[in-house]
Amino acid sequence: MNSDSSSSWVRGLLSLFAAEGVDTARLLRAAQFDPARIDDPYARFDADEVNRLWELAVQASGKPALGIDAGLAATHIDIEGVAFVMLASDTLRAGLEEFARYLALISSATTFALAPDPAGAWLVMGHTGYSRPVPPQRSAYSLLALLTVCRWITRQDIRPLEAQFSFPAPAAAAAYERAFGCRVRFGCADHRFLLSAADLAASLPSRDAALLALQERALDERLASLEATGIGRRVAEAIVARLPLGEPRRAEVAQGLGLTDRTLQRRLQAERTSFQQLLDDARRSLAQRYLADRRYPLAQVAHLVGFSDESNFFRACKRWFGAPPGQVREAQQGAQPPS
Amino acid sequence: MTMRRTSSCSWVRGVVGLFAAEGVDVARLFEEAGMDAARLERAEERFEVDEVSRLWELAVAWSGQPALGLDRALAARHINFDVVGYAMLASPSLRAALEGLARSMAVISDAASFELQQQPGDECWLALGGLGNERPVPRQRYAFGMLTILVMSQWLTRREVRPLAIEFRFPEPPEAAHYRAAFGCPLRFSQPENRMLLAGSDLRLPLPSRNPGMLELHEAVVRERLAALGGARTSARVSEEIVRRLHRGEPRREEIAASLALADRTLQRRLLAEGTSFAQLLDDARRELGCKYLAEPHHSIPEVAELLGFADQSNFFRACKRWFGESPGHYRKRVLGLPGEAAHA
Numbered sequence: 084m085n086s087d088s089s090s091s092w093v094r095g096l097l098s099l100f101a102a103e104g105v106d107t108a109r110l111l112r113a114a115q116f117d118p119a120r121i122d123d124p125y126a127r128f129d130a131d132e133v134n135r136l137w138e139l140a141v142q143a144s145g146k147p148a149l150g151i152d153a154g155l156a157a158t159h160i161d162i163e164g165v166a167f168v169m170l171a172s173d174t175l176r177a178g179l180e181e182f183a184r185y186l187a188l189i190s191s192a193t194t195f196a197l198a199p200d201p202a203g204a205w206l207v208m209g210h211t212g213y214s215r216p217v218p219p220q221r222s223a224y225s226l227l228a229l230l231t232v233c234r235w236i237t238r239q240d241i242r243p244l245e246a247q248f249s250f251p252a253p254a255a256a257a258a259y260e261r262a263f264g265c266r267v268r269f270g271c272a273d274h275r276f277l278l279s280a281a282d283l284a285a286s287l288p289s290r291d292a293a294l295l296a297l298q299e300r301a302l303d304e305r306l307a308s309l310e311a312t313g314i315g316r317r318v319a320e321a322i323v324a325r326l327p328l329g330e331p332r333r334a335e336v337a338q339g340l341g342l343t344d345r346t347l348q349r350r351l352q353a354e355r356t357s358f359q360q361l362l363d364d365a366r367r368s369l370a371q372r373y374l375a376d377r378r379y380p381l382a383q384v385a386h387l388v389g390f391s392d393e394s395n396f397f398r399a400c401k402r403w404f405g406a407p408p409g410q411v412r413e414a415q416q417g418a419q420p421p422s
Numbered sequence: 423m424t425m426r427r428t429s430s431c432s433w434v435r436g437v438v439g440l441f442a443a444e445g446v447d448v449a450r451l452f453e454e455a456g457m458d459a460a461r462l463e464r465a466e467e468r469f470e471v472d473e474v475s476r477l478w479e480l481a482v483a484w485s486g487q488p489a490l491g492l493d494r495a496l497a498a499r500h501i502n503f504d505v506v507g508y509a510m511l512a513s514p515s516l517r518a519a520l521e522g523l524a525r526s527m528a529v530i531s532d533a534a535s536f537e538l539q540q541q542p543g544d545e546c547w548l549a550l551g552g553l554g555n556e557r558p559v560p561r562q563r564y565a566f567g568m569l570t571i572l573v574m575s576q577w578l579t580r581r582e583v584r585p586l587a588i589e590f591r592f593p594e595p596p597e598a599a600h601y602r603a604a605f606g607c608p609l610r611f612s613q614p615e616n617r618m619l620l621a622g623s624d625l626r627l628p629l630p631s632r633n634p635g636m637l638e639l640h641e642a643v644v645r646e647r648l649a650a651l652g653g654a655r656t657s658a659r660v661s662e663e664i665v666r667r668l669h670r671g672e673p674r675r676e677e678i679a680a681s682l683a684l685a686d687r688t689l690q691r692r693l694l695a696e697g698t699s700f701a702q703l704l705d706d707a708r709r710e711l712g713c714k715y716l717a718e719p720h721h722s723i724p725e726v727a728e729l730l731g732f733a734d735q736s737n738f739f740r741a742c743k744r745w746f747g748e749s750p751g752h753y754r755k756r757v758l759g760l761p762g763e764a765a766h767a
Contacts, residue, residue, distance in 0.1 A: 294508060
């Protein structure tokens with residue numbers, strides 16, 4: 084599954100940056116973001132895009148402790164429908180378990196775990212799926228946002244017993260202590276903070292078991308459709324991997340993904356695609372690549388894209404490119420500068 | 423066919439949680455009120471308005487705090503608007519959330535009414551009305567109700583919302599200093615309504631938790647609950663409108679029909695189908711409010727007549743005779759247990 088964040092989370096970040104004096108229109112231009120994506124409730128943002136946004140915002144604001152302010156975090160965080168299931172939970176601990184269950188709705192580039200400790204539990208957060216290093220401000224803000232949510236749902240000024248970060252102590256370390264309201268240690272193994280057992284057991288004023296069941300059903304659906312958005316890509320990858328062995332069968336690919344054939348069909352349908360379509364797309368883009376490379380004789384290209392005989396490959400090429408393979412190759416060579 | 427007015431279990435649980443935080447022994451409180459505390463754990467439970475008033479009276483007496491509940495931090499920690507609070511949370515702006523509250527107040531308590539009164543400028547009054555069954559409603563309930571709306575507004579917007587002014591119907595209480603501390607704005611007492619003035623800039627604040635999907639989900643639950651409470655019935659809606667307008671004089675049927683977006687004839691036909699009539703609902707509403715106001719000694723008898731929308735005193739007297747078999751003055755003495763009347767009830 085791709086690692087990405089919801090547009091509402093990114094919208095919250097942008098309003099936070101704006102409150103810190105950053106010109107967000109300029110920021111979006113610098114990051115080469117299409118502003119329309121921000122307003123699209125179904126848009127998702129890649130882990131590296133979010134990293135880039137933080138880097139630019141820290142730079143533009145000139146504030147090394149950008150976002151590390153409990154008051155600001157409280158006003159700007161937006162954690163999607165996940166806030167609702169947390170509010171309807173019985174206790175803070177149960178709310179955090181809901182958070183773990185639905186975190187992917189906010190961001191699948193973020194990991195969260197409750198790690199037991201004699202004093203209570205550590206709330207551990209991390210980031211995955213990036214190639215660009217995660218700016219320390221981003222890690223700190225995720226953790227602070229979580230603490231803010233804890234305070235908001237319990238309606239109490241929850242104070243961790245200790246907070247830890249993996250990066251070395253920044254110059255603005257005091258801002259961290261102020262925001263978290265506890266001792267902060269740097270250069271540790273994880274990004275995490277420790278809550279007391281009593282705080283975790285705090286019962287929530289808004290608890291409501293009947294509503295929780297309804298909300299969970301709605302979020303489960305969203306989670307399923309989010310996971311399903313990955314399925315088309317995963318099927319396409321599986322197809323590409325199998326093509327040199329001949330035309331892959333749908334049932335085989337389904338089995339390889341741990342799904343029944345029917346489930347696979349249903350989920351592809353939900354994405355408005357089909358196995359046949361993905362197979363055809365995969366063949367076309369592979370054919371294009373192989374035809375551009377003279378090292379592969381035409382007969383071998385037909386085989387590499389999984390056609391058992393050349394005549395089928397010829398017909399497909401005409402459909403895809405309006406010309407037989409030989410002409411496509413000629414045309415591509417002609418269009419390319421001599422190497 | 424007077425309807426029994428009730429409050430939701432979640433709301434009462436919040437109030438009781440606040441009492442407990444103020445040092446009130448809740449188990450004893452329920453015992454003393456003759457109520458089963460186990461009801462608090464049943465989500466579907468509804469509490470009669472008079473039961474809630476009884477809990478307030480006892481809690482105020484035991485805590486020795488006439489300003490019980492008037493503490494922003496405490497109220498913020500304990501209030502619970504039930505599913506209505508969730509729908510508010512998912513709304514796009516503070517105004518939209520408060521409009522949702524006005525539509526669905528009955529889920530929290532159908533003894534309370536809430537409306538937004540837009541002013542010519544940019545400001546808007548939020549008016550909180552309330553009805554008991556037989557027992558007078560302690561002033562602490564109104565003050566607390568108003569404070570919860572303020573605190574809820576802050577929680578929703580996650581910002582400091584500052585009312586421009588607050589007015590209460592009851593006269594200035596001895597503990598008025600607590601009111602000033604809790605509300606942090608100019609206060610006026612002995613006014614025609616309980617209401618709070620908010621600035622347009624506050625009402626326009628977008629809610630960070632706005633979420634169209636969750637709004638739809640929770641509004642559907644609200645609609646179900648309203649239907650279950652009978653709020654979907656035309657007669658219940660007409661009664662509410664009557665109560666809302668009575669203090670401005672006897673409401674006309676056409677006017678109420680218009681406010682419910684119904685033709686006058688349609689309104690008549692529907693009420694007939696529900697086995698009632700406009701005149702009947704008007705009389706019921708007056709009687710119900712009459713009981714309440716007569717039990718509140720700070721209203722003079724002529725004032726009560728006016729609040730019930732009677733153009734002259736003699737009509738009010740005749741109505742009282744019909745309702746209670748006695749004059750307003752006699753009725754008042756009897757329910758307040760004042761001397762001069764045999765207490766043989």
